[in-house]
Amino acid sequence: MGRKQTQTTASFFNAKLTSTISTSLVLFLLGLTTLLILVTQDLSAYVKENIGFSIIISDNVKEAEIQKMTKQLEKAPYVKEIQHISKEQALEELKEELGEDPEAFLGFNPLLASVEIKLKSEYANNDSIAIIEKSLKKNSDIRDILYRKDLIQAVNDNVRRISIIFIILASVLMIISFALISNTIRLTVYSKRFTIYTMKLVGAKDSFIRSPFIWGNIGSGIIAAIFANAMLAALLYGINNEVDGVIQLISPDVMIATGVVVLVAGILLTGISAYFAVNKYLNMKYNKLFLV
C-alpha cells in the first residue's frame, strides 16, 4: 500500500511541478517585458533631460542682474538644471575651440552672456518650449532663445514610437500569459471535475469547494514568481558579465518594480484563472461532465 501511496503523491507532485514551471516561464517573459519598458522609460527620460535651450542675454545687462534672473529661473517648474555662462566664459570656450583669441584682433569680446537650461523630461517637447519661450520673451533683457526644434521633435517622436511598440508588446504578452496560465490551470481543474461534482453532492458550498483550488494555485503562482524573478536576476547577472556596465542602466527602483510586477501577476493570474476554471465545472450538469 505504501508504494501506491508514494506513486499517487509523486504523480500529483509532477503535475503541480509541470504547471508551476510553465507558469514561471510565462512570468519570466512578462518580467522581461516589464523590465524593458521600465528601462526604456528611464532612458527616454534621460535623453529628454539632456534637451534644453539657451537664453541669450542682451549685451547691456549687468552681470548681477543676470545672476538674479538665473536664481529666479531656477525655481521655475520646468528647470532641471541651469547654468549661467558669462561673456568671459563664452570667450574662453571659443578660444579653446578656435585656438586663437578673437578679442585680440577685434579689440572687444563679441560674445553675449547666456543661460543654459536643461528641461525636466515632461517639459522636453516643442509645445512646452514654445510656451516657455513666449513667457520669457516678455523680459526685455532677453535677446533671443535658441533651441533645436527638429532634434527635439525627432527625440519625442522616437520615444513615443518605441513606447507604443512596447505597450502593444506588453499587452499581447499579458493576453498570451493569461491564456497560457489559465489553460494550464484549467487542465488541472478538469482532471478534478468529478471530484468537484461529488463535493457538491455531499453538501459543500461552492465557495468551500473553490477555495482550496484558488489558494493552491496562488501558492504555485507565488513559487513560479520566485522562480521567474530568480531567472531574471540570473539573466541580468549573465548579461552584465558579458557587457560591462549594463547593470548601471537599470536602477534599483526598476528592479524592485519588476519583481513586484512579476509577483503580483503570478498571484492575480493564477487566482483569477483558478476561480473561473472551478466555476465552469461547478455550474456544469453531471451529464455534461462526460462530454467536455
Added chain:
Amino acid sequence: MEVLIHYQSVDIYRQENLVLKNVEMELRKGEFLYIIGKVGSGKSSLLKSMYADIPIGSGVGRVLGYDVKHIKNKQIPFLRRKLGIVFQDFQLLTDRSVNENLAFVLKATGWKKKVEIDTRIHEVLVQVGMERKGYKMPHELSGGEQQRIVIARALLNNPEIILADEPTGNLDPQTADQIVKLLKGISETGTAVIMATHNLKFLKEYPARVLCCKDEKLEPMELIHDLLV
C-alpha cells in the same frame, strides 16, 4: 408522524423526456421505503429530484421543508446536508483517504475542531464496521467496503433521511445483504431511508412499504408476496 417528503402531482423529466408523471408520495419520520422498478424506469431520477440534482417539472415537491421546484442554487448545499445520500457508484473523493473523505464532508458542513471531527469519523466508521480502514484510499477498498464508507459518509451529519440509490447494485449477494441490513438498522434508529433497488429478494427478507415505478407512474404495491411467488 412528521412528514419529511411530500410530492404532489409531480412530473419528472430527464432533459426533455418525461420519466415519471403525476407522482404522489409521502415519507414519514423513521420509515423504510423501497422504490422498485426496471432499469430506466425513473427510480434514480426520483431520488435525484429529491436532492435537487434534477429539477421537477410541475406539481409540488417538498423535502425537509425545502421546495425542490423553486429551490435556489445557494440553498441546495443546505438541503443536501440534511440528507444522507448513498450512490450506486459510490462517489467517493478518489484523491484522498477514507478519513479525509469523511473529514471533507464535516469541514464542508462547518465542523471546525479536529478532535470533534476525528471522534465523529470514528463513530460512523464503527457504525458501518469499517473502523480499521480509515487510512486507506478508496481504490484500495472492495466495492462492499466502499459502499460502507459511503453509508458512513451519509450518516455523518445525523440526517433525517437517507436516500440510497441502488446501494447494492455493484455488490455480490452476501455483501448486498449486509448493506441492506445496515440500512434497515439505521431506519430503526429513527432515520428515514428510501432505497431504490431492482433486487426483489430484499423485499421479502426485510419487508417494508414499497413503491413501484412502472409506465411513467409511481404506484404503491401491496401484494409483495404475489410478486415474489
